[in-house]
Amino acid sequence: SAFALDPKTGKQLWKHKLTDNKNEGIDMAPQLYDNKVLISTIPGSATNFYHPGALGIVYSLNAKSGKTIWKFNTIKGGYKLFGHPEVNSGGGLWYPPSVDSSGRVFMGVANPAPYPGTPKFPNGSSHPGPDLYTDSLVALNGATGKIDWFQQVTPHDFRDYDFQVAPIVRSQMINGTMTETVIGAGKSGKVVAFRADNGKRLWTRNVGVHKFDSGPFPLKKAVCYEPGFLGGVETPMAASGNLVYVPFVNLCFDATATGIKSAGGFNGGTGGLAAIDSATGKIGRASCRERVCND
Numbered sequence: 490s491a492f493a494l495d496p497k498t499g500k501q502l503w504k505h506k507l508t509d510n511k512n513e514g515i516d517m518a519p520q521l522y523d524n525k526v527l528i529s530t531i532p533g534s535a536t537n538f539y540h541p542g543a544l545g546i547v548y549s550l551n552a553k554s555g556k557t558i559w560k561f562n563t564i565k566g567g568y569k570l571f572g573h574p575e576v577n578s579g580g581g582l583w584y585p586p587s588v589d590s591s592g593r594v595f596m597g598v599a600n601p602a603p604y605p606g607t608p609k610f611p612n613g614s615s616h617p618g619p620d621l622y623t624d625s626l627v628a629l630n631g632a633t634g635k636i637d638w639f640q641q642v643t644p645h646d647f648r649d650y651d652f653q654v655a656p657i658v659r660s661q662m663i664n665g666t667m668t669e670t671v672i673g674a675g676k677s678g679k680v681v682a683f684r685a686d687n688g689k690r691l692w693t694r695n696v697g698v699h700k701f702d703s704g705p706f707p708l709k710k711a712v713c714y715e716p717g718f719l720g721g722v723e724t725p726m727a728a729s730g731n732l733v734y735v736p737f738v739n740l741c742f743d744a745t746a747t748g749i750k751s752a753g754g755f756n757g758g759t760g761g762l763a764a765i766d767s768a769t770g771k772i773g774r775a776s777c778r779e780r781v782c783n784d
Contacts, residue, residue: 491519491528491548493555503555507548509568512540512578520585522631523592525558526550531581531599539602542574545581547596549634559634563598563622571601571616578602579616579623584655584725587671589685592631595658595671598622599651604718604749605706606647611746612705613647620645624652626673626683638688643677648702648744649718650677657728658685661768672733672767676721677702680735680765692770696763697721697737706746717742718749720758732773735763 492504507530508514514534520527528550532543544567549558563580564570570577579601586596601620606612613620624643629636643650652675660669669685678699682691701714720740727734740758743750764773 491515491526491550491555493526493552505550505555505557507546508534509546510543512537512543513545517582518585520588521552522588522594524552525631526552526555527586527588527594529563529582529596531583532578532602533581539578541576541578542568542570543578544568544570545579545599547582547586547629547634549594549631561627561629561634561636563627565621571618571620573610573615576603576607576610576615579620583651583653587656587658588631589658589669589671593637593685594629594631595656595673595685596627596629597652597654597656597673597675598625598627599653600624600643600646600649600676602649604647604649605744606747608747611708613645616645618645624650624675624677626652626656626671626681626688628671628685628688640681640683640688640690642673642675642679642681647706648677648714650716650721651675652677652679652681654722654725657726657733657767659728659767661731663691663768670767672726672728674722674726674735676716676718676723678716678721678737680722680726680733680763680770682767682770694763694765694770694772696735696765697761698739698741700741706744708746711743711745711750713741713743715739715741728767731767732764733767735765737761737763
């Protein structure tokens with residue numbers, strides 16, 4: 490549930506139950522804008538995550554009353570869940586969306602599941618196709634919740650490659666014109682800049698070690714893939730001047746087409762900080778270990 494408290498007394502002013510079943514929960518800080526509260530459910534609860542049939546929905550609530558103004562299902566088609574609700578789950582937000590001066594809402598959406606797959610459905614074959622709107626940057630009209638545009642960074646994901654961190658919105662010179670941009674990142678180890686008005690991709694920058702990060706996994710012999718499902722860009726970015734600062738994790742996991750076997754590099758995991766020119770995507774300055782920045 491989402492709830493509001495009186496800051497002077499701590500008295501509860503309203504409470505609004507948002508989850509549709511016991512396998513869904515909330516795991517993000519709310520975002521306030523224009524007398525509204527943005528909050529999202531996720532396919533996870535106190536007892537389990539990615540239980541079949543669970544998904545994430547974004548709500549805009551009236552800040553004074555808690556009543557729903559609009560809601561947006563991060564899974565296109567909703568509880569049909571890509572044709573196999575008895576197996577699949579996914580979507581939702583782990584970090585708060587960002588809102589620009591026009592009231593446009595930008596949000597990074599989490600991954601589909603199961604990942605990598607099951608014995609019956611290897612390599613994510615229970616959720617064929619792109620699995621919209623998972624692993625995407627989605628822009629919504631903040632007043633109505635209608636979609637303005639979206640860009641999917643990892644179609645048909647079965648590596649747990651959320652595009653989940655809070656996007657950074659900034660205006661900067663692009664080809665001599667002051668342009669509003671939005672920059673997102675996630676566990677795929679990709680940092681991507683888009684035009685804020687239409688979603689056109691401006692640049693993409695890989696950070697950290699990338700190894701076997703695309704294509705199907707073998708059925709039997711495990712391979713070590715990186716970023717692993719606890720690697721890539723796990724935590725929020727920051728911006729100052731013309732640079733965006735991106736923390737990243739290098740952590741290899743062994744996986745087959747049907748499951749993750751082990752954290753192959755858990756004891757040898759490394760990390761770093763990349764400083765990226767927000768107009769061009771080029772590395773400005775970075776503090777790295779081993780092969781962690783791709784120039």
